[in-house]
Amino acid sequence: MSWIDIGHIDDIPLRGARLVKTPVGCVAIFRTAEAEVFAASNACPHKAGPLSEGIVHGGKVTCPLHNWVFDLNTGEAQGADEGRIATYPVRLDAGRILLDGHAVGKRSAA
Amino acid sequence: MAQKLIVIGAGMASGRMLEHLIDAAPDAYDITLFNAEPRGNYNRLMLSPVLAGEKTYAEIVTHDDAWYAARGVTCRFGEKVLRVDTAARIVTGEQGALPYDKLVIATGSSPFIIPLPGHDLQGVIPYRDLEDTEAMMALGAGKRAVIIGGGLLGLEAAAGMAARGTEVDVVHIMGHLMERQLDEAAGYLLRRSLTQKGIRVHCKANSKQILSDGKGHVRALQLDDGTELPCDLLVMAVGIRPSTALGKAAGLEVNRGIVVNDQMVTSDPDVLALGECVEHAGAIFGLVAPLYDQAKVLAQTLLGQKATFVQKELATKLKVTGCDLFSAGDFAEGEGREDIVFRDPARGVYKRLILEGNRLIGAVLYGDTGDGAWFHGLIKDATDVGEMRETLIFGPAYQGGPAADPMAAVAALPRDAEICGCNGVCKGQIEDAINAGAGDLGAVRARTKASASCGTCTGLVEQILGATLGDAFVLPTAQPICGCTDLSHEDLRRLIKSQELKSQEAVWQELGWTSRNGCHVCRPAVNFYLLADWPLDYVDDPQSRFVNERNHANIQKDGTYSVMPRMWGGMTTPQELMAIARAAETYGATVKVTGGQRIDLLGVRKEDLPAIWADLNAAGMVSGHAYSKGLRTVKTCVGSEWCRFGTQDSTGLGIALERRLWGSWTPHKVKLGVSGCPRNCAEATCKDVGIVCVDSGFQIGVAGAAGMDVKETERLVDVRTEEEAIDWTVAFIQLYREHAKYLDRPYKWVAKVGLDWVKETLADAAERQALVERFDLFQSVYQKDPWAERAKPEAARRFHPLADLTLEAAE
Numbered sequence: 001m002s003w004i005d006i007g008h009i010d011d012i013p014l015r016g017a018r019l020v021k022t023p024v025g026c027v028a029i030f031r032t033a034e035a036e037v038f039a040a041s042n043a044c045p046h047k048a049g050p051l052s053e054g055i056v057h058g059g060k061v062t063c064p065l066h067n068w069v070f071d072l073n074t075g076e077a078q079g080a081d082e083g084r085i086a087t088y089p090v091r092l093d094a095g096r097i098l099l100d101g102h103a104v105g106k107r108s109a110a
Numbered sequence: 111m112a113q114k115l116i117v118i119g120a121g122m123a124s125g126r127m128l129e130h131l132i133d134a135a136p137d138a139y140d141i142t143l144f145n146a147e148p149r150g151n152y153n154r155l156m157l158s159p160v161l162a163g164e165k166t167y168a169e170i171v172t173h174d175d176a177w178y179a180a181r182g183v184t185c186r187f188g189e190k191v192l193r194v195d196t197a198a199r200i201v202t203g204e205q206g207a208l209p210y211d212k213l214v215i216a217t218g219s220s221p222f223i224i225p226l227p228g229h230d231l232q233g234v235i236p237y238r239d240l241e242d243t244e245a246m247m248a249l250g251a252g253k254r255a256v257i258i259g260g261g262l263l264g265l266e267a268a269a270g271m272a273a274r275g276t277e278v279d280v281v282h283i284m285g286h287l288m289e290r291q292l293d294e295a296a297g298y299l300l301r302r303s304l305t306q307k308g309i310r311v312h313c314k315a316n317s318k319q320i321l322s323d324g325k326g327h328v329r330a331l332q333l334d335d336g337t338e339l340p341c342d343l344l345v346m347a348v349g350i351r352p353s354t355a356l357g358k359a360a361g362l363e364v365n366r367g368i369v370v371n372d373q374m375v376t377s378d379p380d381v382l383a384l385g386e387c388v389e390h391a392g393a394i395f396g397l398v399a400p401l402y403d404q405a406k407v408l409a410q411t412l413l414g415q416k417a418t419f420v421q422k423e424l425a426t427k428l429k430v431t432g433c434d435l436f437s438a439g440d441f442a443e444g445e446g447r448e449d450i451v452f453r454d455p456a457r458g459v460y461k462r463l464i465l466e467g468n469r470l471i472g473a474v475l476y477g478d479t480g481d482g483a484w485f486h487g488l489i490k491d492a493t494d495v496g497e498m499r500e501t502l503i504f505g506p507a508y509q510g511g512p513a514a515d516p517m518a519a520v521a522a523l524p525r526d527a528e529i530c531g532c533n534g535v536c537k538g539q540i541e542d543a544i545n546a547g548a549g550d551l552g553a554v555r556a557r558t559k560a561s562a563s564c565g566t567c568t569g570l571v572e573q574i575l576g577a578t579l580g581d582a583f584v585l586p587t588a589q590p591i592c593g594c595t596d597l598s599h600e601d602l603r604r605l606i607k608s609q610e611l612k613s614q615e616a617v618w619q620e621l622g623w624t625s626r627n628g629c630h631v632c633r634p635a636v637n638f639y640l641l642a643d644w645p646l647d648y649v650d651d652p653q654s655r656f657v658n659e660r661n662h663a664n665i666q667k668d669g670t671y672s673v674m675p676r677m678w679g680g681m682t683t684p685q686e687l688m689a690i691a692r693a694a695e696t697y698g699a700t701v702k703v704t705g706g707q708r709i710d711l712l713g714v715r716k717e718d719l720p721a722i723w724a725d726l727n728a729a730g731m732v733s734g735h736a737y738s739k740g741l742r743t744v745k746t747c748v749g750s751e752w753c754r755f756g757t758q759d760s761t762g763l764g765i766a767l768e769r770r771l772w773g774s775w776t777p778h779k780v781k782l783g784v785s786g787c788p789r790n791c792a793e794a795t796c797k798d799v800g801i802v803c804v805d806s807g808f809q810i811g812v813a814g815a816a817g818m819d820v821k822e823t824e825r826l827v828d829v830r831t832e833e834e835a836i837d838w839t840v841a842f843i844q845l846y847r848e849h850a851k852y853l854d855r856p857y858k859w860v861a862k863v864g865l866d867w868v869k870e871t872l873a874d875a876a877e878r879q880a881l882v883e884r885f886d887l888f889q890s891v892y893q894k895d896p897w898a899e900r901a902k903p904e905a906a907r908r909f910h911p912l913a914d915l916t917l918e919a920a921e
Contacts, residue, residue: 004915006912006913006915007912007913011912012912013652013653013908014653015627015653015654016652016653018908018911018912019911019912020911020912020913020914020915021911021913021914021915021916021917022915022916023915023916026911029912033626047667048669049669050665050669053657053660053661053665054630054657055629055630055633055634055653055654055655055656056653057625057626057627057628057629057630057633058625058626058627058629059626060629062629062630064656064657064665065665065667067630069629069630099915101915104915106915
């Protein structure tokens with residue numbers, strides 16, 4: 001693991017998301033509860049809708065373009081839709097959000 | 111060798127008979143069908159919706175040439191039958207003679223024309239067939255029509271023509287309208303409702319003569335008291351009489367109609383008859399349900415099966431938009447008969463039940479006809495209602511026990527209860543279709559035709575689905591918002607108000623949401639309801655809004671956004687245009703003029719939104735809310751300021767309305783239009799609120815639509831001053847905000863609550879004022895430019911990525 005500090009949890013609205021640009025493309029950082037964050041691919045496998053703009057509910061996000069729903073724990077599409085988004089290791093340390101640099105294609109931390 | 115069958119007349123009864131016959135035994139007969147009208151079968155009952163513009167002729171055709179061709183029926187349309195020789199068993203038409211083994215006479219009826227002086231003038235017509243309907247449709251706006259006859263047919267003709275803008279007078283000889291179906295009080299309510307639609311009703315009016323314009327065309331109707339009602343078209347809708355001439359000439363037994371027995375056989379064993387031309391047990395027939403019963407019996411008789419036609423108690427429903435009327439049984443006053451009457455003038459509801467002993471013998475319902483079928487069932491079955499007499503008038507829901515379930519009422523109906531009057535479908539047929547696999551409304555419609563015509567019985571059909579399928583069917587009326595709750599939108603709105611729930615958490619906790627914090631379906635609705643009901647207590651939650659409203663721009667398919675500055679009433683200036691052009695150039699946007707009189711800048715990146723907003727703000731422009739469930743545009747024409755026809759300053763009024771309403775949140779988007787004259791250049795008559803300026807003031811229409819559905823506005827009120835026009839508009843929108851289901855446009859909401867209720871609520875000056883005040887209070891919190899707020903550096907930061915790891919990688 002190679003943890004990179006990408007910001008403070010309060011930079012992300014509760015039940016919202018922010019983007020991080022990475023070598024593997026845009027990664028969305030979701031905040032689902034007071035102190036719970038997830039990282040996943042920003043692009044919906046259906047028509048590449050920006051998932052960071054979707055409504056976040058429970059541990060899930062709904063794509064803003066055509067309402068596909070993804071579980072942020074597993075990345076699996078819910079209901080009748082089939083597909084999966086990549087998820088990435090992320091953790092909180094004293095309010096700071098740490099993303100695994102290796103997983104998003106970044107060799108070493110600063 | 112198949113027997114030869116000749117059918118004379120291609121009306122609704124014969125069409126249904128042929129369906130039964132051919133379905134059961136496709137090869138039993140070699141069939142020839144004569145029809146004097148140059149076409150096949152259509153649903154004559156649906157002529158009124160055609161006249162009113164709700165349906166087209168193509169939609170009411172039940173059997174077209176292809177249908178007959180596919181079934182090997184020889185059609186001789188447009189050819190009159192001259193005579194029938196029952197001894198030789200030969201039918202002679204204009205094009206030649208043809209032998210038969212069996213003959214079916216279905217010649218229907220002819221409209222009755224009162225032999226008033228002048229009845230043969232041009233422009234005097236009955237209301238019977240497509241040609242008559244077309245003559246009425248062709249008359250159009252600004253012309254005048256007089257209708258003689260205040261019965262079912264006459265009133266449907268009147269409403270249809272009035273809806274097309276024709277000025278209509280109805281002349282009725284009796285003291286109240288539809289006196290055969292309604293009592294005086296219900297007749298009065300009906301008259302009031304028609305008068306509100308602009309139809310002039312003259313009861314107790316005797317027609318004396320029809321006056322000519324001197325060139326052989328009708329000019330006016332003169333009444334006994336000397337009154338002259340000018341008209342361009344005079345429609346006689348005073349009744350029908352069976353067409354029996356052919357049968358009489360053939361030597362068949364004829365009284366008022368061609369006499370048939372229980373098997374639909376005439377006095378000649380090889381000649382059968384059905385429909386409006388027959389007389390059975392002393393009765394003749396004008397409604398469609400018994401004709402369909404006859405069709406079935408006749409088809410079975412032709413196939414040598416034993417069947418018996420039985421006359422049933424009938425109910426009448428009026429198919430005039432906005433008049434909810436039901437009548438069944440006998441309601442005349444008499445010895446030993448008692449009335450139960452329920453009146454709610456404010457809601458325009460009137461119900462009257464007539465009892466004889468412990469039996470219900472008649473029912474008249476106006477304004478709320480939902481229980482009609484239940485009452486009809488009690489009448490038909492002569493049920494003992496002694497036990498429930500006290501609560502009878504409140505309908506099946508109040509009869510205690512399991513009947514509190516609306517499903518129980520329909521479950522209790524007998525199998526032969528008529529559900530769909532248009533197509534003569536009874537409960538048993540619907541149940542059979544469901545048991546054979548029809549699992550939803552669409553499938554039931556396709557198989558039985560129930561609810562496929564005027565649609566007033568849709569609710570009942572759904573209840574039968576529910577009662578038959580049990581748990582497998584969810585009633586759409588009580589559909590929960592989403593999987594997080596069992597509550598419907600309506601219940602949620604009610605509970606938020608009554609339990610004073612003022613936060614999302616309170617809703618989830620108190621109302622037992624099954625999910626942690628809702629989902630993408632319920633959260634935007636909950637957010638709106640809380641916002642609309644508690645503007646001072648609740649804080650808007652952007653995370654419960656769809657991306658467009660959260661980012662105050664429309665997301666496009668590639669993830670870029672479109673930006674649309676507001677143009678008040680469609681007005682702009684060279685300075686604004688230059689600023690828009692500069693912004694487009696700076697941010698690489700595509701420029702598109704929209705259908706709502708604005709300019710759209712397409713293809714802007716999310717990160718650039720705060721900057722382009724700041725630029726447009728600097729030029730004095732604010733967000734056009736082209737993305738919001740709120741006020742979108744007020745479309746205008748140039749009005750009296752520039753137009754030689756403009757009667758009022760429609761542009762000024764549009765701007766005033768837009769300034770008052772912009773930035774508000776509503777259940778769905780709201781679009782307005784203000785036209786300076788009835789030429790309607792701003793297309794105000796298909797908007798949520800559309801105002802048409804006229805010399806005398808402002809005509810306010812509401813509940814129009816030009817989206818998934820296209821619908822003309824209905825008149826809310828006419829007012830004299832601009833101030834009143836604004837007040838009524840604001841009050842209407844506030845009423846909509848307080849009551850509608852999230853994502854229902856005003857036309858859907860109005861269809862649910864009824865325009866009459868909206869009108870009556872808003873007509874109360876104090877209530878109107880209170881609504882305006884509540885709207886203004888809301889606006890004091892929420893009317894602000896979202897662009898300006900988000901263009902500030904603190905908020906603008908959120909439009910940029912949280913981090914950019916690609917840059918670091920390059921270091």
